[in-house]
Amino acid sequence: MRFSRTSKALGMVAIAALALTGCGASGAANGSGSTGGDTSKVILADGSEPQRPLMPADTNEVGGGKVIDMIFAGLVSYDPSGKAVNELAESIEGKDGQHFTIKVKKDQKFTNGEAITAKTFVDSWNFGAAAKNAQLSGGFFESIKGYDEASKEGSTVETMSGLKVVDDHTFTVELKQPESDWPLRLGYTAFVPVPSGALKDPKGFGEKPVGNGPYKLADGGWQHNVQIQLVPNPDYSGPRKAKNAGVTFKIYQNDDSAYQDLMSNNLDILQTIPTSALKNFKSDLGDRTINKPYAGNQTIAIPEYLPEWSGEAGKLRRQAISMAINRDEITKVIFNGARQPAKDFTAPVLDGYSDSIPGADNLKFDATKAKEAWAKADAIKKWDSNETFTIAYNADKGGHKAWVEAVVNQLKNTLGIKVEGKPYATFKEARNDATAKTLTGSIRAGWQADYPSLYNFLGPIYKTGAGSNDAGYANPTFDKAVSDGLNASSVSDGNKAMNKAQEILLQDLPAIPLWYQVAQGGWSDKVSNVDYGWDGVPLYYNVTGK
Known part of the structure; x- marks a missing residue:
């Protein structure tokens, strides 16, 4: 089996190049744009019940992570090949691998209308790192100066000294040491901004999250253990703009049931073929399958x-x-x-x-x-x-x-x-x-x-x-x-x-x-433009009806 190489952990020279050239900020990258298709279709996909409320820094499993990836946008995201492309970042500059200046694009908002500023990022990251908030992905902030003081058990420190707000659209980051791949991490969901209400009531917010990504949670969209309904965010203008009328994740008790729904066109995308169907899924589905490391x-x-x-x-x-x-x-x-x-x-x-x-x-x-x-x-x-x-x-x-x-x-x-x-x-x-x-x-x-x-x-x-x-x-x-x-x-x-x-x-x-x-996944004969990214997740935003 031929394996393609998708990542380039950034070294000091690469970091400087990132700062000087920036990343592509608009449009689908590397040919990921859909080619025609019905954009009015709601895509039905398989999902699993999230472990915890949908707080980005408190989610470290795929059921919740899949949803958070779609309703939030951070400084950068990853294109289908794994390359970082700008979302909310105007620029990320840092020539020594330890000190960074980050500029946030102007006029960015959450779907509730709240502005996204440099302070939004700093407050969100500090919340994620502070021990008292016990966020599961808090360790992703470990490289930032002051993390150790904020994260140690019993600490009352709520801010990291390495984060400084310069103005509404600029903040600086100082790491504890130069690190070769730190900018590459910024597309992970722990680093996305959250609105002020999330910091005041994280559990309540997590049940009805408000984001800024290509989709938003529909009214009453999270029906626990049944389904999660997402609809396009009309104000999103980044590289992952929805090309369908929404995605509904149906929560199944087992993959065999999901496969039967796929076979009968009651499910549009099944991310992973169950082991019981591995011998026959290609003959069952024909060219509506994927087999990709x-x-x-x-x-x-x-x-x-x-x-x-x-x-x-x-x-x-x-x-x-x-x-x-x-x-x-x-x-x-x-x-x-x-x-x-x-x-x-x-x-x-x-x-x-x-x-x-x-x-x-x-x-x-x-x-x-x-x-x-x-x-x-x-x-x-x-x-x-x-x-x-x-x-x-x-x-x-x-x-x-x-x-x-x-x-x-x-x-x-x-x-x-x-x-x-x-x-x-x-x-x-x-x-x-x-x-x-x-x-x-x-x-x-x-x-x-x-x-x-x-x-x-x-x-x-x-x-x-x-x-x-x-x-x-x-x-x-x-x-x-x-x-x-x-x-x-x-x-x-x-x-x-x-x-x-x-x-x-x-x-x-x-x-x-x-x-x-x-x-190894499959899709119904009702959809087109199905592909998977470097991380094995379908590019849901790109899927259309036939």
Whole structure:
């Protein structure tokens, strides 16, 4: 399978180029514009119930993230290839990688009429970072000077010293150190502006969010566990302007039901084909399908806050689990060859990816070594033979049951331990336990990139205290290694440093990489101009009726 490279983590020279030339600010980029079609059609797509109220800095899962991406716009967004293009940014200037001057376009407003100014951005970012607000994506502000003081547990500091408002349309940012890819992160939803009402009542706002993106929430649009209705925002003039009459996300209890609706033209877009249909979906749908690699992976996270998975014994057991999984067999039999066994913690479509990082042998099936590692762990701390190792997964989206059952059988056969799948009815319920650190076993996890960079697959998930650190992993050596990578003076050096940091993860295995994801979706014969972006998400704004 041929993988295209989509990202360029910005080095110091690239940052200067970004400041001098700016990014394209209008029109669809890289040929993403639709070619004809009925723009009066409302597009019906599959979705999942968001875990939390729709506050941008408090959303770190795909159900809510998909909606937030569509109803908000930040300084930049990403075109279909992963290139940053300006949205609200007039310019982002910074020649040393540490000090930036950001100018916000004039006459920008939320759909409630409130003006978007430099202060809006500063207030929104400070809110996201402050410990007292407990925003799940607060860690994305970690690079800004003053973040440590605002974010530490129990802190009453509400502002970061590195943010300064210059005038209505200008603010400055000082980072703690020069960082190679910081401007590239600004398209992630944690960095979008929110209106003042959101800061006063985030939970209430999250139920009826007011944004500034290509769409807005319809009146009464979020019908919990049923659907989320979005309508075009007529005042949006950025590169993602809606070419349809709206998008309604229907919330399904399982992907098989969604697939049947797709087959009967009661659903227009199904983002992911269920595993049960992988052998036949191309013959079922003909040319109305996509098979495209993207920046995403699948893992199993094993919480280190559980005593049996902590310390040296826990590390050895995780290595044993990893080497007991035959990824080649599962990707061929379950996924019909449509997944690629993982060799690291990132994704092959990212610039700097390497398939030969020292320690990657822990991701290869080796029954003998798996048994040896388990025996070494037993010599340190004996595994209770009555204990059942569980793999939690959500049953509503993703078709995870089949591969989880395959992993369960492989672990039983190789290690001789009790293993079971633990289904949750919904993705939201599974994420609630992961976020609350109340898991009783492992959980299927994975990552869909927020922005195209190796660091995005490492820092937000595995740094100490990170909002998406399901395993509760903490290793100061790893933390320093990724921070050093951000401080690298070139793209190449930064990528090398990130892969060096991965050597630590490949030994510790806070999560067990399984395979790299491929966007496999389909659409009805009622729509046209369907394509997926670099992150594996359909370009909903571009879809039209026939």
